[in-house]
Amino acid sequence: MIIGIPKEIKNNENRVALTPAGVAEFKKHDHTVYVQTKAGENSGFTDEAYIEAGAVILPSIEEVYEISEMIMKVKEPIASEYPLIKKDQLLFTYFHFASSEPLTHAMIERNAICLAYETVEKADRSLPLLVPMSEVAGRMSIQEGAKYLEKPVGGKGILLGGVPGVAPANVVILGGGVVGTQAARIAAGFGARVTIVDVSLPRLRYLADVMPANVTTLMSNHYNICTAIASADLVVGAVLIPGTKAPHLITRDMLKLMQPGTVLVDVAVDQGGCIETCTPTTHENPTFIIDNIIHYCVANMPGAVPYTSTLALTNATLPYALLLANEGWKEACKKNVELRKGLNIANGKIVYKGVAEAWGLAYQEVETVL
Numbered sequence: 001m002i003i004g005i006p007k008e009i010k011n012n013e014n015r016v017a018l019t020p021a022g023v024a025e026f027k028k029h030d031h032t033v034y035v036q037t038k039a040g041e042n043s044g045f046t047d048e049a050y051i052e053a054g055a056v057i058l059p060s061i062e063e064v065y066e067i068s069e070m071i072m073k074v075k076e077p078i079a080s081e082y083p084l085i086k087k088d089q090l091l092f093t094y095f096h097f098a099s100s101e102p103l104t105h106a107m108i109e110r111n112a113i114c115l116a117y118e119t120v121e122k123a124d125r126s127l128p129l130l131v132p133m134s135e136v137a138g139r140m141s142i143q144e145g146a147k148y149l150e151k152p153v154g155g156k157g158i159l160l161g162g163v164p165g166v167a168p169a170n171v172v173i174l175g176g177g178v179v180g181t182q183a184a185r186i187a188a189g190f191g192a193r194v195t196i197v198d199v200s201l202p203r204l205r206y207l208a209d210v211m212p213a214n215v216t217t218l219m220s221n222h223y224n225i226c227t228a229i230a231s232a233d234l235v236v237g238a239v240l241i242p243g244t245k246a247p248h249l250i251t252r253d254m255l256k257l258m259q260p261g262t263v264l265v266d267v268a269v270d271q272g273g274c275i276e277t278c279t280p281t282t283h284e285n286p287t288f289i290i291d292n293i294i295h296y297c298v299a300n301m302p303g304a305v306p307y308t309s310t311l312a313l314t315n316a317t318l319p320y321a322l323l324l325a326n327e328g329w330k331e332a333c334k335k336n337v338e339l340r341k342g343l344n345i346a347n348g349k350i351v352y353k354g355v356a357e358a359w360g361l362a363y364q365e366v367e368t369v370l
Helices: 020-028 047-053 061-067 079-084 101-110 131-148 178-190 201-210 222-230 252-257 267-271 306-327 329-335 353-359
Strands: 002-005 032-036 056-058 070-072 090-093 113-116 170-174 193-198 215-219 234-237 263-266 287-290 293-296 343-346
Touching: 002 061, 020 032, 020 047, 020 306, 032 047, 032 061, 047 056, 056 061, 061 079, 070 306, 079 101, 090 306, 101 343, 101 353, 113 329, 131 178, 131 234, 131 263, 131 267, 131 293, 131 306, 170 178, 170 222, 178 193, 178 234, 178 267, 193 201, 193 222, 201 215, 215 222, 222 252, 234 267, 263 267, 306 329
Parallel strands: 002 032, 002 070, 032 056, 070 090, 090 113, 170 193, 170 234, 193 215, 234 263, 263 293
Antiparallel strands: 113 343, 287 293
């Protein structure tokens, strides 16, 4: 198969979909890999490293799309890329269709095969291609939240861990999944007082067992959330429902419960966000203020640490990408249930129920395209 790796063009997206080590693995299986020049530069991987691994460097994104049977990306295509996508071309990337109706319609119109990292799902309901970036984003949410609690950027002027004789900050984390767990670990490590809110009692029991003493758990309901955020200094939104929009656990009206200078970090923003007032921002302009509450809503947080993120992403995606290249997307999805669940759009049809429901569009069983 011919695999193409374009340079990411979303605002401040510094990651790349494949490392030189990944290229070498494709070459071992006799596949051809084309990489757009400087695609890996911001992640610390030079064109020379890709050439040494066996890739062919192309000068433009147009040439990469034109020659490739499978495009591997990090983030969803943006509008300028839509015309480059060919009928029956396989795109393997993060799509988050439920948060973008224009993207959904564009991929239907292009008749592309859209296999989304974020909905590839194991039998235990875990999301193996979302986990590494969720781990990065969860850890970063505390790093960024701590920064925006500083007074020069509009925060309360609170040190997350406090000092002897001074109480630490209160951190509330909405969701006890991968993002929430990683956020709690880092916040607890800083010395903050951490509350994890989740709807699953078994998950709360697990977290209560494994977390340090400065982490408490709380059942998710409207009353408990209102009570928790009233004394919070930093709130992290870490709610994910695979393939569908995240529910709004904090509404506009609830902002008045919080103290001025409180920081909200909505990691779920690329799936619609779990805080009603959050809209996607960029690393260039990461925050905005509503009702004296700081909102940090960067939709590609791991793009700020691209070396770590690219290595972690390739570790996770490469086995699936090799299966797609070796078998072709249809056979690979027939043989591998995890990959089959990653199919969102194929041959102009929506084959993932959450995407169809998000926009009120027709849904077809995935078997109809296999």
